[in-house]
Amino acid sequence: MKQNMRMEKDPAMTEDEWIEHHRPIAHSWSTEGFDFGEGCTLLNWHDNRDLQALGSADPMCVWTVVDSDGAMSIVAGRHTVNRHGYIITAVPWTDPLAEIEVDTATDD
Secondary structure (H helix, E strand, C coil), X not given: CHHHHHHHHCCCCCHXXXXXXXXXXXXXXXXXXXXXXXXXXXXCCCCHHHXXXXXXXXXXXXXXXXXXXXXXXXXXXXXCCCEEEEEEECCCCCCCCCEEECXXXXXX
8 A cells, every 4th residue: 555655646657657547537428628538538516417426436536637836737635726627536546645747738
């Protein structure tokens, strides 16, 4: 278990490694926005289907995509400040301070 905690705290963990490890879950009704892996897009807080999915999810499988000083990150847990939306994963987080930087660069 300590090994997983260390992996999540590792600032070198990339978004792709996070996707591979935590396996974001795609929802058939939520198709708008950035793909966070396997077709997973953000859930929001004003759609009834999203609220139902969030309410029935293991709280340790919920992550929040936030904006902090212009940088986007995925953080463990359900937060409201600077949120873009939520992601539910198949594998729970083990560190409540886990934060993964999202690469927002586009290939042109």
